[in-house]
Amino acid sequence: MSIYLDCASTTPVEPAVAQIVRRFTEEDYGNAASPIHDYGCFARMAVDHARGQIAKLVKTRRDDVILTSGATEANNLALLGLREYGLKTGRRHLICSAIEHKAVLEPLEALTKTGFELTVIPVGSDGRILIAALRKALRPDTLLVSTMQVNNETGMIQPLAEIAEVLADHSAFWHVDAAQGFGKELDSITHPRIDLISISGHKIYGPKGIGALITRKRHSEPPPLKPLMFGGDQEQGLRPGTLPVALIAGLGEAARCALRDHSERLEKVRHIRARALSALAPLLPVINGDPAYCLPHVINISLPGIPSVTAIRALAKVIAISSTSACTSHHTAPSHVLNAMGCSEAESSSALRLSWCHLTDDVDWDTVVTTLKQLQYQNPF
Structure with a gap:
């Protein structure tokens, strides 16, 4: 081989993570939405515990963690989920960089077909976002700025601290696609100016099929997202469906190990x-x-x-x-x-x-x- x-x-999956996933697949397989018996109660406790482990890596609250199937879904929820708010407020300007993942570029392109305008800012030969270009691109009607933490092709760590300075006095929501850097580069995504963070389990030695959108509150209010799917009130009404407890517990354990090790x-x-x-x-x-x-x-x-x-x-x-x-x-x-x-x-x-x-x-x-x-x-x- x-x-x-x-x-x-x-x-690859961390051995401790695989053990957790196996446990909640074979033994503690209760439904977190059925806390009417021990199986369901333990499943709900496991999910809440995992939320806390994930939140700890970005220094936020466990109820800020919206569980998804991965970073692609989290990106779509973060970007397309602001559509209604943008249309209602007349703020229809979007900004991203030229090196974003397709899971960011394509949802933003979809928004441009419904009345939004997208500005794509360049990067330097070093592979990092040009801060001056971002500053110039900002407008009073800018609804959203979406930047990655670490580029998935080159490994270039983006200047999030400098971006935070540019956005300090602007009301635009800031989304960071942290799929590649979450659990590997710890400091930058703890910045309180970041409103939305997308992560994926299979990039940090966890299982595939699980991720999260972390939604930091601003003045005690979460970002005004609307769901993309319907059929239940799970995940604060933003993401319906039965929670995959085994995968969630695995993601939580992966986050815990990432911080500890x-x-x-x-x-x-x-x-x-x-x-x-x-x-x-x-x-x-x-x-x-x-x-x-x-x-x-x-x-x-x-x-x-x-x-x-x-x-x-x-x-x-x-x-x-x-x-x-x-x-x-x-x-x-x-x-x-x-x-x-x-x-x-x-x-x-x-x-x-x-x-x-x-x-x-x-x-x-x-x-x-x-x-x-x-x-x-x-x-x-």
């Missing part, structure tokens, strides 16, 4: 990153984005002359890697993220994303480099 280096796509995990992933960069150096890779702002779990490199798909297939028996976001990997179009950063066509078409975690096994970097050198020899540039 090859060594898995695609953790930015999805992570943060320093230890960072040490491990930094060691892997240093080893990877040292091993790959003879290939003279182009590093996409500024390494000074990169999450230590990821590197995005280009090896001009070697198409991404060629490298991925050649390395398949050694390491499992990708070139772009998992959600767009079936498309052949160049990465919109790398294009926004000003990368050349050669750099975009030869980009590789390597991502790991504290659970990653040792990599045979010698074989990786030898394989890539052979490809460079066959495809000189």
Whole structure:
């Protein structure tokens, strides 16, 4: 088996999380909406406990946590859920960056078809949002600003503290897609100016199919969201359906472990990153984005002359890697993220994303480099 280096796509499940999920699947399988017996009461307690574990990572209240099927649903609820309020108040201007995930870009594009205007702000060659462009884009009728915490393709940590300063005296709601950074980069999303935070369990060593939208209150009032689905009053009337207790408990445990083991995990992933960069150096890779702002779990490199798909297939028996976001990997179009950063066509078409975690096994970097050198020899540039 090859060594898995695609953790930015999805992570392995932490053993303690798997144990919790198994317990609430096989033994304590009560319905949290039926607290009329011990099974239901214990299920509700488990859900409330998980909310608290999730909330603790962003220093907010457990009742601010709206459980969803993942960050994609959370993004849709955050963005499309403000539609009615925007129409009612006449605030129909939206802002996002050019490097957002499709789970943000496409809901915003959907809003533009119903009378909203979208301003897409550029990023620098370092892969980070240009603060001056954001400041210039803000208008009195701006309803929403949506920015990511960490880019899913490059690992670039975005300047959330600086964005908070720009938005300090503006009433626009601020949504942060934290799918890639939640539980890995802890400080930035604790900023009280952030109104809405989307997270996903399978990015932090938890199960797939579970996530949350964290809705911070402003002046004791939550963001004026409206539900996208109907059929029950679960999750404060914003997300109907029977709660998947096992998955929720797993997400809570993943959040708890992320906070408890943060320093230890960072040490491990930094060691892997240093080893990877040292091993790959003879290939003279182009590093996409500024390494000074990169999450230590990821590197995005280009090896001009070697198409991404060629490298991925050649390395398949050694390491499992990708070139772009998992959600767009079936498309052949160049990465919109790398294009926004000003990368050349050669750099975009030869980009590789390597991502790991504290659970990653040792990599045979010698074989990786030898394989890539052979490809460079066959495809000189």
